[in-house]
Amino acid sequence: MRADPAPRSEERLRAVRSELAGGATVAEALARGMPGLLNVRSIVDAGSDIRSAVSGIGPVLQPLLDDAEVTDILVNSIRGVWVDRGKGLERVTELTGAFRDDTEVRDMAVRLAAASGQRLDDQSPLVDGTVGSGIRLHAVLPPLAAEGTMISLRVHRRVNFSVEDLADNGMIPRPVLPVLLALVERRANVMISGATGSGKTTLLAGLLSEVPRAERILIIEERQELRPYHPHVVHLQERKANVQGVGAIPMSELVRAALRMRPDRIVLGECRGAEVRDVLAALNTGHEGGWATIHANSAADVPARLTALGALAGLSESTMAAQAVAALDAVVHVERERGSRRVSQIAVLERTRERELAAVEALRWDGTALHRGPSWSKLARRLGMEDVGL
Numbered sequence: 001m002r003a004d005p006a007p008r009s010e011e012r013l014r015a016v017r018s019e020l021a022g023g024a025t026v027a028e029a030l031a032r033g034m035p036g037l038l039n040v041r042s043i044v045d046a047g048s049d050i051r052s053a054v055s056g057i058g059p060v061l062q063p064l065l066d067d068a069e070v071t072d073i074l075v076n077s078i079r080g081v082w083v084d085r086g087k088g089l090e091r092v093t094e095l096t097g098a099f100r101d102d103t104e105v106r107d108m109a110v111r112l113a114a115a116s117g118q119r120l121d122d123q124s125p126l127v128d129g130t131v132g133s134g135i136r137l138h139a140v141l142p143p144l145a146a147e148g149t150m151i152s153l154r155v156h157r158r159v160n161f162s163v164e165d166l167a168d169n170g171m172i173p174r175p176v177l178p179v180l181l182a183l184v185e186r187r188a189n190v191m192i193s194g195a196t197g198s199g200k201t202t203l204l205a206g207l208l209s210e211v212p213r214a215e216r217i218l219i220i221e222e223r224q225e226l227r228p229y230h231p232h233v234v235h236l237q238e239r240k241a242n243v244q245g246v247g248a249i250p251m252s253e254l255v256r257a258a259l260r261m262r263p264d265r266i267v268l269g270e271c272r273g274a275e276v277r278d279v280l281a282a283l284n285t286g287h288e289g290g291w292a293t294i295h296a297n298s299a300a301d302v303p304a305r306l307t308a309l310g311a312l313a314g315l316s317e318s319t320m321a322a323q324a325v326a327a328l329d330a331v332v333h334v335e336r337e338r339g340s341r342r343v344s345q346i347a348v349l350e351r352t353r354e355r356e357l358a359a360v361e362a363l364r365w366d367g368t369a370l371h372r373g374p375s376w377s378k379l380a381r382r383l384g385m386e387d388v389g390l
């Protein structure tokens with residue numbers, strides 16, 4: 001005879017009800033009230049599958065999102081999933097064959113797009129948005145994406161690095177740290193340049209955390225990324241056109257609006273279009289201490305990039321050169337090499353004898369030592385660092 005006969009189904013139901021009445025979740029109540037029917041782990045797993053399916057990510061990718069080291073997830077239709085854990089792209093071999101056909105990948109892309117408040121279908125086969133708090137989504141459907149649905153996720157882990165953290169992990173070389181702090185303290189106008197994912201935004205957030213507490217920082221961004229540790233930060237965010245193609249508020253309009261909001265510091269998350277004209281105009285008319293990031297593979301490429309962006313705003317090459325030289329005190333370049341990121345150069349924008357815009361080196365870090373370049377004396381004067389040995 002069994003000492004502990006299995007409870008009959010009414011008893012089990014009563015047990016489940018009383019667990020629920022006691023405040024248990026459905027999963028907990030089922031697990032406790034109906035032991036043996038389902039094991040607890042599978043209920044918890046089912047719960048997390050449901051949660052991820054609802055948020056659009058889906059159970060296949062959720063483990064990658066849960067991995068704190070993953071910053072990028074790329075799904076190339078059924079051909080494979082790739083991630084970046086800070087050491088370059090790696091294929092996720094466990095996920096080979098995880099999607100049966102492109103329809104599954106497409107469904108996931110559509111769900112993710114919906115979670116970001118946008119639509120993705122044959123009429124609008126390209127989507128760029130934010131999912132949840134800080135997952136940047138980009139998805140393209142075929143036939144635009146020739147190999148099938150492509151999804152790119154950039155995961156913004158909300159790690160805020162202080163400048164001390166960044167100096168400890170090697171991103172800010174120790175001898176460069178006082179120069180960066182002086183740029184903040186002396187209210188210089190600075191552009192941070194670097195390639196995609198080099199750490200421009202991270203460095204900027206760290207530096208903005210050093211802004212004096214009494215100042216008001218106004219950040220203009222396409223989508224909210226910069227979260228400096230500072231008590232007085234406000235954001236203006238771009239609004240894209242709706243499905244009917246109306247209602248867009250461009251970044252340049254936000255920059256002009258920002259000027260009327262009594263900012264002590266104007267920050268443009270990323271210069272990527274015509275708003276560069278408005279930002280440079282603002283920095284040239286008494287708004288000091290402004291910061292922006294710009295995509296460029298080296299500091300020497302910044303003039304060409306600025307000229308190209310200026311052209312979008314109808315600025316001639318020479319007007320852009322004059323505006324940029326007058327507005328910006330320095331360009332801080334971040335480099336990403338084999339997974340490690342570091343500030344490799346600080347330059348000053350000047351005009352050559354041919355009146356062209358050029359980034360002239362002030363300081364260069366070669367990995368072990370700091371070298372002064374031709375524009376160091378100019379920058380040192382601006383920062384009151386003429387007598388400082390570096």
Ligand SMILES: Nc1ncnc2c1ncn2[C@@H]1O[C@H](COP(=O)(O)OP(=O)(O)OP(=O)(O)O)[C@@H](O)[C@H]1O
Binds near residue numbers: 156171197199
């Ligand atoms: N010094 C660092 N140590 C560790 N992780 C870092 C460091 N710098 C940046 N990261 C991480 O790398 C990712 C990319 O950084 P970030 O967004 O700052 O780069 P970015 O140059 O602004 O990129 P984008 O070109 O997309 O604007 C982020 O997830 C960030 O947390």
Ligand SMILES: [Mg+2]
Binds near residue numbers: 200202270293
């Ligand atoms: Mg960035």
